[in-house]
Amino acid sequence: MPRFPRRALARAFTRLTFFRCFFRVFRSFSRPRAMVLLQDVFDDLLVGDCITHASEGHKQRLMSFSVRSRHVKMPTARWDLNSMAPLQLEKAYDPKAVETRWSREWLARGYFHASPEQPGQPYCIVIPPPNVTGSLHVGHALNHSLQDILIRWRRMQGRNTLWLPGTDHAGIATQNVVEKQLMVEGLSRESLGRERFVERVWQWKATSGNTIVNQQKQLGESCDWDRLRFTMDEGLSKAVLEVFVRLYEDGLIYRGERLINWCPRCLTALSDIEVEHEDVKGKLYHIRYPLADDPNSSLIVATTRPETMLGDTAVAVHPDDPRYRHLIGKKVRLPLTTREIPIVGDSILVDLEFGTGAVKITPAHDFNDYEAGERHKLPRLAVLDHIALLDAAGMQRAAVESSVIEMLRGLPVSKARPKVETLLREQGVLEKTEDHKMAVGKCYRCKTVVEPYLSPQWFVDIKPLAEPAIKAVEDGRIRIIPEGWVNNYLGWMRDIKDWCISRQIWWGHQIPAWYCLICNSRQIITTDGRTTILQNAIPIVSKSAPTRCPVCHSQELIRDPDVLDTWFSSALWPFSTLGWPEQTQELKTYYPTSVLVTGLDILFFWVARMIMMGLKFMGDVPFKDVYIHALVRDAEGQKMSKSKGNVIDPLHVMDQFGTDALRFTLASMASPGRDIKLAEERIEGYRNFANKIWNAARFALMYLDGPRTALPPMQRTFPDRWILSRLAHTIRAVTVELESYRFDRAATVLYQFIWHEYCDWYLELIKPVLQTPEHPDGAITRHTLVETLETTMRLMHPFMPFITEEIWQTIPHQGDSIVVQKYPASDEGWSAPDAEQHFALLEQTVGLVRTGRALLNYPPGQQIPFHVGHDAPNRQNQLHELQRHLAHLSRGTADVSPPRDWPTARLLRLVTEGLSVGIIVAEDVDLKKAIDRLAKQLTETDKELHRISGKLKNAEFVSKAPPDVIVEHQERVQTLSRDRALLANSEQQLRAMLAT
């Protein structure tokens, strides 16, 4: 390409771009500033091609500007025409600066600090404590946003509000994290020793523990941070001791050897609900057990875990099974061992229909077998050790053949199973294998396969605690919202099993039990450095360490090494955080708390246990409402997980779109009983909403100069009366929805009001008044503008705290901060049904004119003359009253007159529900669109007429339907028929025009 044309082209393009750019900037600046810039610009242009002054980056920006500004979303920037660099954003809301400033300011002013002395009915929420070393994920963001909405709302309503924050110590999870760190350093918790290890965890807590708290503050959470609690704080630990000792003294805590869920990686017991079940493909092995007294006969058992057969201590058949009934009491020879085991009859364990009808019993490795073993007084032989490896000593005790022991010792289950399969096949006792679907339990923390493991543990006898907790929900002292979960809760509670509360880890509340080494010499065994305290050891349970044994007075005591399940301390959260066991003022004021907001996943882990403990130790429910919200999933409905890489980081989102946008998104999607599929586009949409609010406020500020006069609503202008009426309606709706925890509906109502009533219509309606200096209605309108905007900001504040504070501060207001203002209450004096009726007509008319304008391809800016008229005389009068607004909003000149008086030539008539609009058709207009539209409406009208008149012709309908429904149908037929006639007429005229 020759050199010259290329440069000339570039120059021309640059100038074009430049002027566009300039035009925008000019508009956004004040006049004097713009004039200076104007001068600079022309200077630049005179000197030469402006692009020669720009860097490469600026050039690109300039080039893209002209293209993108039309089609592509981009931030609206102000441009400094001297440097060609973008200036600060101002036309658009910039959340970052605002959020940082206000979250700091609110804390500094102590607005969130609660005190029992404060007036007002108490309203208290305790936060579900997140893991102290964790970080904020989007589930927290949802959970906390909803709580903050409730708290800010109630605070503004004048309640004595306490939102109590805190974290829990997350025993297993936190210990795992620190152990991993140690591993990197080549250390282990054993090499460090208990004391130094625990110290290490505290250090880790000190460095990482503030992360989540700071993130919460960033979300704008209005917690009373002065009352931040941690489950291992001194006070809370005291509560744990108190509860443990009292439950023990009441006989509700016991120690015993049971089969428990054991994580062979975490090396600790887990409670039933800490085990996640997962379906896996497995095999069902059919194994032949020969009868001891008749080796030619045999019994075939089916199992999914053949390696555990080494620990079998019986075979069960159904006592009613004719196939095997006669064998009960006889013995079988257990393959691969030298043992013989009995055949027992058990109707609970055995299902006649399943497998072979004969079941092997391995009491040390299966929960059902354990119970069957109890029933038949069978020995328990464990063949797996604590890390789930085949245990040589155990196998010896189980009389496994020594060659087999040698082959299997020290192998994990996964490797031992095929070996056992081979051995059984070699011996000819493996009858067959078949594919089988089964569920395996996995550790909820590390996903390792959990083994049923026989060991001495501490348990809570849960039934006596569960009963009152069931009753509290049944009789409504606790409401669960949505109600659908009530049955879930009750079902689980009625079938609850004793709670294993001991964990074989070091991080947590160590169990306050000691053992006398003298009295328990036979019960305390140390092998390979592992001390085992057998189930018959007698504990001394005490809040403080005993100095000597109360029986033998020995001073040789050791403390139980186990710690308590983290949920044991979390269960006390609603009262331990308020000072219990001390009878503090806080406890008296704020207990029971008002509501607990949580996800379904911890209904049993936590909520149920809080209810039980609250009732037991406080004699009252811990909260009146339990609001259960949805789980947050990704846009495809997948559960978010780090491994899938589909995690939405709330902090990233907040950074990108603003905290208010995220909060509003989550609130608007919190529909009951449905999971939230979160997509970034939604958040972006609400970012736009925030910007809309911002600009509405900018608009108001532009026109607030001048006097403002307060008048009673009745004496204000039509737009004012209408918006006040709508605002009153919105206030009522938001309040009602919040009272029933319908955050989604409250959010929708607010969105609808602010965008589609306040911005789309009200601000447009009052523009002529505001933009006319010395307008007679100016002072009243300005007053209403401020009044409604200020009220709306308060109404909105719990949902979008930052932007509402920022705006509220800039508009006329009274008070220091919106945080502590009164929440709007619905004012009946604001309701104006007549104004709303007028508005409906206005909206319908303007809509019709705009449709006509679009049909005739008149550009939005072009002023057009049009006629409006209505069948009903009172409506016709209303149109007269609205004439000014009609003209303004339709951008034209409005002639209000009966349609029969309108010109018949060159007029597009649109009709709906008795309302007619006529628009002058210019000479060169393409009428096709308009005709199509009329034809379509005619078809639809005919269809509807046919349908309704059909109903009216139906004798049964007329005789049985309520009279008002019939009248309504008749009226509709009349209106539609009239519309139809006018439409047909209009279409004809247009077609005639087309023909000429």
Place this chain on the structure above:
RNA sequence: GGGCGGAUAGCUCAGUUGGAAGAGCGCUGCCCUUACAAGGCAGAGGUCACAGGUUCAAUCCCUGUUCCGCCUACCA
């Protein structure tokens, strides 16, 4: 195996004491309109999963079916 929930516009979801189907996003057309292009205006788009039943009338109530989630459970 048991229980619960869901199926409504291209997508995400509201809604209905049973009596003319709604929003947001996306899409199409016009428009840089003195708050906002992160915008305005106007549109297109739905057999309310399927099959029966109750009713003058069903997207809504009842029954069954299919599909999808979740919870729960010891079928070895």
